[in-house]
Structures are given as C-alpha cells and as structure tokens.
Amino acid sequence: xxxxxxxxxxxxxDLNLIxxxxxxxxxxxxxxxxxxxxxxxxxxxPVRTGRLTDPLAGLPGVTLVRPHEERLVEGQPGRxxxxxxxxxxxxxxxxxxxxxxxxxxxxxxVGRVVADGCFDGRIWAYLTDxxxxxxxMTETARAELTGIAAASRQLLCQTEExxxxxxxxxxxxxxxxxxxxxxxxxxxxxxxxxxxxxxPLRLVYTGKFAPLWNTLPMTRLxxxxxxxxxxxxxxTVGDKIHDDASHPGFREAMEQALHGGASGVRHHGGxxxxxxMRIAADCDLGLGWRDPELDASLELSTKVLEFGALGLxxxxxxxxxxxxxxxxxxxxxxxxxxxLADAAAAVTxxxxxxxxxxxxxxxxxxxxxxxxxxxAATRWRAHLDRAFPAAPPSVTARPRPLRVGIAGHDLKFxxxxxxxxxxxxxxxxxxxxxxxxxxxxxxxxxxxxxWADVVVVEWCGPAAxxxxxxxRPGSRLVVRLHRFELDADWPLQVDIDAVDQVVCVSPxxxxxxxxxxxxxxxxxxxxxxxxxxxxxxRPKAPGARxxxxxxxxxxxxxxxxxxxxxxxxxxxxxxxxxxxxxxxPPWEYWWIWNKPEERAHYDEILRRMQTSPLLEGAVVxxxxxxxxxxxxxxxxxxxxTSDDESFHLAPAEGMASGAVxxxxxxxxxDEIYDRRWIxxxxxxxxxxITTLTDPKPWHEAAALARTQARESFALERxxxxxxxxLVAD
Numbered sequence: 001x002x003x004x005x006x007x008x009x010x011x012x013x014d015l016n017l018i019x020x021x022x023x024x025x026x027x028x029x030x031x032x033x034x035x036x037x038x039x040x041x042x043x044x045x046p047v048r049t050g051r052l053t054d055p056l057a058g059l060p061g062v063t064l065v066r067p068h069e070e071r072l073v074e075g076q077p078g079r080x081x082x083x084x085x086x087x088x089x090x091x092x093x094x095x096x097x098x099x100x101x102x103x104x105x106x107x108x109x110v111g112r113v114v115a116d117g118c119f120d121g122r123i124w125a126y127l128t129d130x131x132x133x134x135x136x137m138t139e140t141a142r143a144e145l146t147g148i149a150a151a152s153r154q155l156l157c158q159t160e161e162x163x164x165x166x167x168x169x170x171x172x173x174x175x176x177x178x179x180x181x182x183x184x185x186x187x188x189x190x191x192x193x194x195x196x197x198x199x200p201l202r203l204v205y206t207g208k209f210a211p212l213w214n215t216l217p218m219t220r221l222x223x224x225x226x227x228x229x230x231x232x233x234x235x236t237v238g239d240k241i242h243d244d245a246s247h248p249g250f251r252e253a254m255e256q257a258l259h260g261g262a263s264g265v266r267h268h269g270g271x272x273x274x275x276x277m278r279i280a281a282d283c284d285l286g287l288g289w290r291d292p293e294l295d296a297s298l299e300l301s302t303k304v305l306e307f308g309a310l311g312l313x314x315x316x317x318x319x320x321x322x323x324x325x326x327x328x329x330x331x332x333x334x335x336x337x338x339x340l341a342d343a344a345a346a347v348t349x350x351x352x353x354x355x356x357x358x359x360x361x362x363x364x365x366x367x368x369x370x371x372x373x374x375x376a377a378t379r380w381r382a383h384l385d386r387a388f389p390a391a392p393p394s395v396t397a398r399p400r401p402l403r404v405g406i407a408g409h410d411l412k413f414x415x416x417x418x419x420x421x422x423x424x425x426x427x428x429x430x431x432x433x434x435x436x437x438x439x440x441x442x443x444x445x446x447x448x449x450x451w452a453d454v455v456v457v458e459w460c461g462p463a464a465x466x467x468x469x470x471x472r473p474g475s476r477l478v479v480r481l482h483r484f485e486l487d488a489d490w491p492l493q494v495d496i497d498a499v500d501q502v503v504c505v506s507p508x509x510x511x512x513x514x515x516x517x518x519x520x521x522x523x524x525x526x527x528x529x530x531x532x533x534x535x536x537x538r539p540k541a542p543g544a545r546x547x548x549x550x551x552x553x554x555x556x557x558x559x560x561x562x563x564x565x566x567x568x569x570x571x572x573x574x575x576x577x578x579x580x581x582x583x584x585p586p587w588e589y590w591w592i593w594n595k596p597e598e599r600a601h602y603d604e605i606l607r608r609m610q611t612s613p614l615l616e617g618a619v620v621x622x623x624x625x626x627x628x629x630x631x632x633x634x635x636x637x638x639x640x641t642s643d644d645e646s647f648h649l650a651p652a653e654g655m656a657s658g659a660v661x662x663x664x665x666x667x668x669x670d671e672i673y674d675r676r677w678i679x680x681x682x683x684x685x686x687x688x689i690t691t692l693t694d695p696k697p698w699h700e701a702a703a704l705a706r707t708q709a710r711e712s713f714a715l716e717r718x719x720x721x722x723x724x725x726l727v728a729d
Contacts, residue, residue: 004061005388007032008099010042010086011126012106015052017240018270019208020182020302024105024126026052026273027183027373032103033059034377035384040065040099042090045080051272065093083112091118100388101153111144114151123148126156126180127166132298137169149173153387156180159321160538162298164630174626175416175535178383182302183376184309184368187277191311194361197284200231200264201351204283204312206276207303209254210242212291216250217340219257221287222264224344230351232264235283239270281310285350285357286364288316289334289343295319305371308364313357315346324539326363331356386534386716388423394727395426404726405448407432407467408458409439413482416532420719427726438462446470454478454726460485460494460502468495476500478725481513483646491517501729503527505647508668527725528672529647530718532629533710536656541634545698546576548689549635549659551628551650554586556601562641562664562682564605568614569686574693577618582631584624632657636698637689641682642666651677655709658702662689674708 009029013021025041032039038061046068047053056062067073072092073085081089086109090102102119104110105126113119125148131137149155149172156178157163163177203222209215218234225232236258243251258267268279280286286307300321307314316322318333332350336342350357369375395402404427406418411433421429432448434440440463449455449470457464460481471477480503485491491513496502502524504510510526513519548567553560563579570577586602587593609615622631632638638654640663651661651673661677662685663669669678679685692698711717 004036004038005100005384006097007037007039007101007103008042008090008093009039009103010044010090010109011104012044012083012086012109014045014080015043016045016048017208018051018206018238018273018276019240021105021128022052023273023302024182026056027185027376028103028126029056029062030059030185030373031183031376031380033062034373035380037061037380037384039063040093040097042086042093043067044086046078049270051270055273083109087112087116087118091116094118101384103156107144110148110152114148117151120151121153123152124154124156125152128158128299132162132165133296142169146170146172149176152176154178154383158182158299160324160633161321164538164627164633165298167627167630168625171626174629175532180376180379181371182300182305183373184302184305184371185273185277185373187281187310188274189278189281191281191309194284194311194313195358197351197357200233201225201285201347202235202283203232203285203287203347204235204237204280204307205287205303206237206280206306208238208240208242209236209258211244211247211250212294214289214291214343216254216257217343218287218289219262219265220340221344221347223262224340225347225351226264228344228348230348232347232351234262234265234287235268235279236265237268237271237276237279277306277310280307280312283312285347286312286314287343288314289338289346290317292317292338295338297321300325304364305368308361308366308368309372311361311365313350313360314364315343315350325367330360330363332360382534389420389716389719391424391426392720392723395424395723398426401426401428402726403451403453404429405432405452405455406430406458407434407445407448407455407463409434409437409461409463411458413529414456414458416530416715417719417722420715420723424723432463434463440466449475456480456726461488461490464499465490465493468498471495471498476726478503480505481509483509483644486512486516496520496523499523501525501725503725505529506668507671509646522729525725525729527721528713528718529649529652530715531649531652531656531709531713533656533706533714536629536632536653536709537706538629538633538657540636540658543576544634544659545636545692545695546574546578547634547636548577548579549582549632549638549650549654550579550641551582551638551653553581553583554589554598555592556586556598557643559641559643559664561601561605561608563639564608564612564615564619565682566639566641566662566686566689567618568612569683570689571614571618573690578620579618580620580622580631580635582622582624582628585621628653629657632659635659636702637662637692639685640664640666640669641685645669647672652709652713655705656713658706660689660692660698660701660705677705 011025015022029039029041040063042065101124102122103124107129110125131141149170155176158181166173222232241251241254288301288303295317304314315332317338332346334342334346421427432445454476457467457479460479464479477499478501496519504526507526510524550563567579592598638651638659638661640648640651645666655661663678665678
C-alpha cells in the first residue's frame with residue numbers, strides 16, 4: 001500500500017470508566033498509530049472525563065470522533081451508543097472517508113456490524129466475551145461466531161490458547177486468527193526500588209470492581225493478614241462497579257467497603273492512567289486473584305502485565321495461561337481452592353520470603369517487557385504488512401489495474417495466494433470456480449477469458465485445456481501442474497503455444513512434465529508450494545518431542561504402514577512415543593474406497609493396530625480440518641513415508657511449526673528438502689529420531705528446520721514470485 005492504512009476503531013466500551021476494555025481501546029489506538037496507521041477512534045459515550053482520551057488527542061495521525069458532541073447520532077442525548085446506532089454511524093463515517101480496516105471489540109457490536117454487511121472483509125474483530133469452553137459453545141453461539149469469522153479479515157486473539165480454541169470450533173477462523181495480546185505502556189517515570197517493602201505492606205488493585213474479580217473479599221485481606229501477624233493495607237484505583245443481577249447487593253457492599261466500611265482500605269477513585277501507575281508503583285504487591293470460575297478463561301490478565309511493568313510481584317490464580325506466561329514454578333500462585341484464606345497465604349509468603357518476592361517480580365517484569373506498546377506496534381506492523389502488501393513496480397506502473405482471472409475446480413492450494421492477489425493495489429481479481437473437474441459455465445469462462453489480462457489455471461486438467469483454446473490475443477495464460485494430471489491425457493490436449501508459463505511445484509516434476517509432454521523447457525518453471533510460516537510458528541505443547549505426526553494417509557501410497565513401522569521401532573525402546581494422524585479416513589474418498597486393493601491395504605493396517613502390543617493405545621486419529629497450526633503444536637516430528645509425492649506439504653508445514661521432518665526417499669524429495677531429513681528406510685528414520693530424544697538436540701534440529709521453511713517456502717516469498725509471474729516469465 002502506497003499510503004498509510006486508514007483504521008477505524010470502535011469498542012463497545014465507555015472510556016469514562018477505567019477497566020481493561022477501556023484501556024484496550026486506548027492502547028490499541030496508540031499501537032496502531034505507532035505502527036503507521038491513520039486512526040479514527042469513535043467514542044461510545046459523551047466524554048465526562050479525559051483520563052483516557054486526553055493522551056490520544058495530541059497523537060499524530062489520531063482523530064477522536066465524538067458522536068454526541070458532534071451531533072452525529074439521533075436519540076436521547078447523553079446516552080451511550082447502542083450496537084445498532086454504532087453500526088450505522090460507522091457505515092456513515094466509512095462512506096465519508098473509507099477505511100482499510102475496522103477494529104471492533106464486543107461480541108454484540110461485531111454481530112450487529114456483520115449483520116448490516118457494510119464492512120465484510122475489512123473487520124478486525126477482538127472477541128473476548130465469547131464461549132471459551134466446549135460446554136459453553138452452543139450451536140447458536142457457534143453459528144453466530146462462524147458468521148463473524150466469515151465476514152472478518154482477522155480475528156484478534158489475546159492468547160495462543162484462545163486462537164487454537166477458535167480454530168478448532170470455527171473452521172472458517174483458521175488462517176484468520178492472529179495474536180493481539182494486551183499492551184501496557186512503559187511508565188513515564190522510574191519505578192521505585194521494591195527491595196524493601198513498606199510497613200504496613202501495601203497491596204494494590206486497579207480496574208473494575210466485580211464479583212468474579214474478588215474485589216469485595218479483597219477488602220477483607222488487611223484484617224485477615226493482621227490475624228496472621230502481617231500488617232497490610234489495600235490501595236484500590238477505579239470507578240467502575242458492576243451492578244450484577246446474579247449477585248444482588250454487591251454494588252452497595254462494594255461501595256461501602258471502598259469508602260470506609262473495611263479497615264485498611266485506601267480507595268483512590270478513578271484516576272488517569274499515568275497517575276494510576278504512580279499509585280501502584282508506590283505499593284509492594286499487586287493483586288490479580290480471581291474467582292476460580294475464571295480459571296478456565298483463555299484470556300490473559302492485564303493486571304499481571306501492568307504491575308510487572310512497574311516492577312511489582314503479583315498474587316494470582318494458577319491457570320494454563322498464567323503458567324505459560326510466568327512458568328509453572330512461579331511462587332505467588334494462590335494455593336488450594338483460591339479462597340480468601342488461600343490468597344492471604346500467598347500474600348503472607350510474599351511478605352516474609354524475600355527470595356519468593358524477588359523471583360515473582362522478575363518473572364512479572366520479564367512478561368511485561370514482551371507486552372509493551374512498542375511490542376504491540378511491531379505486531380500490528382507485521383499484521384498490516386501482510387494484509388496490505390506493496391505491489392511491485394511491474395504492476396503499479398500500469399495505466400490501469402491488471403485484470404487477473406483465476407480458474408479451476410479445486411483452489412485449496414491457492415487460498416492464501418488469492419488473498420494476497422486481492423490485497424495488492426493495482427490488481428483486479430475475478431474467479432471462475434468450476435463446480436467439478438470437467439464441468440463449468442462456458443459463458444462465464446468466456447467472459448473471464450475476454451476480460452482478463454492474465455489467467456491462472458489451477459491444475460493442468462480440463463480447465464487448462466479449455467482456456468488454452470479460448471485465450472484472448474494479447475492476454476497471458478499461466479497453468480499450474482501438480483502430479484495426478486501427468487497420469488491422464490489432459491496435458492497432451494493443451495495448446496501449449498497459447499500457454500505462456502507452466503508452473504510445477506518441484507524440479508523432479510518439472511523434468512517429468514517435459515519428458516511426458518515434449519513441451520519447451522523454457523515454458524516450464526518451478527515455484528514451490530507456499531507455507532504460512534507466521535501462522536504455523538507457535539509454541540509447542542508439553543511432550544511434543546515424543547509425538548510423531550502424519551497429515552493425510554489416503555490413498556495407500558501415503559504408506560501409513562511404514563509410519564507404524566517407525567512407531568513400533570521407537571516404542572520398542574521407549575513407550576512414551578505416540579503417533580497422531582490428521583486425515584480423512586480413506587472410506588470418505590469414494591474413488592479410493594471403490595478399489596479392492598485400497599480396502600485390503602487399510603484393512604491390514606487396522607488389524608495390525610488392534611493386534612500389535614507395541615501399537616496398543618499409541619495411535620490417535622484426529623479429525624481432518626483446517627486447524628493444522630493448532631494441531632501441530634502437539635507434534636515434534638512430522639513423517640513423510642509416501643511412495644511418491646509432487647511436493648508433500650506436510651513436512652514443510654511441520655518444519656514451519658518447529659517440528660523436525662523425517663522423510664523416506666521418494667523421487668525428488670532431496671530437491672525440495674535438506675538431505676539430512678531424508679532416511680533410507682523406516683529403521684534408519686527411527687534411529688535418527690532417537691538421536692533427538694533429549695531436549696537440546698531436538699530444539700536445535702527444530703530451529704534449523706523452521707529457518708529452512710522460512711527461507712524456502714514462506715508465503716510472502718512464494719507470493720512475490722507468483723506476482724512476478726502474472727506479468728513476466
């Protein structure tokens with residue numbers, strides 16, 4: 001994109017009240033501005049205090065849209081915008097000045113905007129108020145979120161756990177989910193030294209006051225600690241008290257406790273963010289303790305990061321998200337059932353054990369350093385660069401947009417390339433999707449052939465034959481050939497004189513294509529398959545290095561039986577080894593299951609798995625789906641045991657995920673993958689895998705594989721090559 005991206009930001013949050021959602025709006029605008037965006041922040045409610053908005057008003061490239069003050073909405077003055085009002089206003093603002101991305105927070109709001117249909121493909125949805133467990137994911141919720149995913153350009157996820165959960169439940173979310181963890185500002189002052197705590201010990205809580213956030217029992221901590229011989233006082237900052245119908249009387253009790261009803265509590269009310277940080281920095285211990293009902297949350301507590309940036313240790317619940325952030329040995333997790341007495345025990349440990357306090361402070365500080373505004377701006381810049389790539393001069397120098405037609409019956413290997421083409425300025429893209437291999441609408445295909453400057457045909461099948469015979473003079477035709485086409489007569493029916501370039505995915509299949517067809521060598525080139533290395537690069541789950549993975553086991557030439565040979569050899573030495581298979585079962589492919597020899601092959605495999613003591617309980621079949629990046633988090637070694645492949649994407653995807661590839665020497669494998677990953681037979685493969693049992697060599701091999709995947713198959717590199725192919729051989 002030749003200009004700065006234009007972002008429109010709206011959260012279903014009131015920026016007069018300081019809580020995590022309001023702070024999100026402020027920090028998102030700050031990070032987008034640092035990332036090089038022009039940002040318009042639309043306010044939900046009239047401004048009564050500038051604690052959060054004043055720091056934004058003077059930022060270069062940032063505009064605050066105040067609908068109430070600017071009389072942009074109808075209805076009762078002074079009332080916050082409803083989702084319907086907000087959606088209409090956003091559409092109006094977009095008509096006046098179109099945005100490139102619409103960043104939204106709030107499930108009801110996003111649902112309303114999606115339903116109105118004005119921003120499809122431009123929505124960047126930050127979803128937190130959604131089901132985060134299988135039990136809570138009803139069919140109604142799933143249908144609603146599926147619609148949101150389909151209309152969104154990106155789904156912004158706080159944590160890796162939330163991203164994987166959404167990808168598992170919403171197939172359309174795969175490839176659209178990106179990480180957008182909370183961001184905390186660096187303090188504008190040097191935090192004090194917390195080596196010697198105050199007497200009494202100063203506890204601090206900032207944010208909203210709500211039942212599940214344990215803010216009411218927190219106010220009883222000073223008295224309970226006094227009974228344990230620990231002098232303490234609680235400092236609180238915030239002015240948003242929830243009026244929760246499921247907890248009648250909470251609001252009144254909370255207000256009373258904050259304003260003199262609880263001993264040892266000093267309430268500072270709502271404060272500007274910088275002043276709230278100063279108050280917290282002058283304390284000794286942050287409180288992030290919550291009701292255990294929230295332990296299953298896939299979100300991250302911003303409190304940990306805010307306090308960590310100030311050098312404070314934090315008392316908080318032990319959850320998977322917190323363990324991923326701070327480690328399993330973090331000393332100030334609330335023990336037991338996380339009740340009031342348990343929280344008091346954790347505070348007592350912090351007060352009396354200097355080493356525990358120092359270790360906790362160091363862990364929180366390190367976590368905060370990974371979540372600064374600068375880090376958030378860097379993440380946003382990477383997201384924006386991928387969403388809005390710059391077009392090469394060969395495209396932008398044209399007097400009008402380059403018309404690109406894409407045709408074929410199965411475009412699954414082109415999905416992200418299509419996204420890239422749609423994003424490039426200077427390209428106008430249309431698709432002729434054939435409903436079956438040899439079935440299409442001739443009128444639609446003729447229209448595309450007449451319109452396009454360049455047509456890309458996926459698979460050298462009937463579509464390639466048709467377009468080679470109906471090419472418009474002066475246009476360009478590029479055909480991609482995979483593997484199975486060489487076993488049919490279609491390549492021989494193609495008018496090769498009309499084809500400007502044939503693309504194969506490997507050098508071996510380039511040679512086979514030239515030998516089989518007699519086409520001019522200069523017309524046949526090699527572009528590898530793309531791998532979304534950014535999406536696949538995720539932290540591995542515990543135990544991953546003892547789990548083998550295979551993606552796709554049909555037809556029989558994929559040789560699951562040889563994968564089982566490797567597994568049996570490994571388990572004969574160490575029963576920790578497991579194999580996960582992600583694939584459709586072969587009987588779901590009718591053209592495979594109709595063949596007696598295929599059925600016999602899989603019957604033998606299934607019987608073997610039932611009778612082999614070494615395979616008992618060691619093979620897991622996972623559902624086929626687009627959630628490959630999440631699945632690969634559990635995989636330490638990806639196997640390719642096929643008799644024949646044109647490329648085999650699975651090892652490349654595994655490498656990008658940080659898994660170690662292991663291949664048998666199918667023809668051409670050594671021209672795609674490093675020979676160190678290729679083994680003569682299953683026993684040699686198992687032996688090589690055994691040498692990587694210890695963490696250090698496995699991590700080193702995985703890091704090398706990841707680097708090779710980025711250098712050879714990264715989506716950005718392959719997309720750039722394809723963009724060049726649109727205009728030149």
